[in-house]
Amino acid sequence: MNKKYQKALIWSSCCLLALSNISPTIALATTDNSPTIQETTPTNSTVVTFSSSDLLQAAQKLYDDGIFTKEQYQTVFTTLTQRLGRKGVNKTVYLGNNLYDNYIDSVTWSLAVSLGAGAFGTLLGAIPGINAALAGFIASVASGVGSSYLSADRGVIIRTRQVYVPSNGVGGARIENRIVSIREQ
Known part of the structure; x- marks a missing residue:
């Protein structure tokens, strides 16, 4: 050769x-080694609404099941039936790209602050169609920053984004909700 x-x-x-x-x-x-988050909802806006009667029915069910105490049920009942001047709406709007706008009216917001994160998250999670993880997250936000928005006359809008969090060696990878912004309606 x-x-x-x-x-x-x-x-x-x-x-x-x-x-x-x-x-x-x-x-x-x-x-990008992070797995893609499959969007389970359509790309156009999806709206899940809930009313005061939905909250009241959920509270009644939780009370009947022994999850809520009589005092917690009474707090929900008196707040939702005796307060006038409701402004705003209760709904969750999926905006696409894992963004959510969570609209909470003024009466429901004051209920969230008075019940506390655990009880309000349980209450929201008991409503059909509402993601329990998102309900708990909204409840924790309400208890954390509730006092600064307590005088929100028309309620608040909490914009959240679901993000992928890779494994840190202690726990596995997970999808978390993160606050993008909080503002009055």
Whole structure:
């Protein structure tokens, strides 16, 4: 074999071998390893509404099941039946790209603050069609920042985004709700 041809063959074999070892590494470095979140709702806006009667029925069911105490049920009942001047709406609107606008009216917001995060999250989660994880998140936001928006005459809008959180070595990967903004309606 020609010496020149032999050197070219060895050099090209080395290059191909090196590239075959490097190219998977380059491909892994340039791809996003986080799994894509499958959107289970259509890309157009999806609206889930709930009324005071839905909250009252959920509270009655929780009380009958022994989850709510009589005092918690009475708080829900008196807040929803005796307060006048309701302004705003109660609904969750899916905006696409894992963004949600959660509209909470003024009476429901004051109920969230008075019940506390655990009880209000349980109450919202008992309403059919409302994601329990999102309900708990809204409840924790209400208890955390509720006092600063307590005088929200028309209620509040909590914009949230579902994000992928990779494994940190202690727990597994998960999808979390994060606050984007809170404002009055």
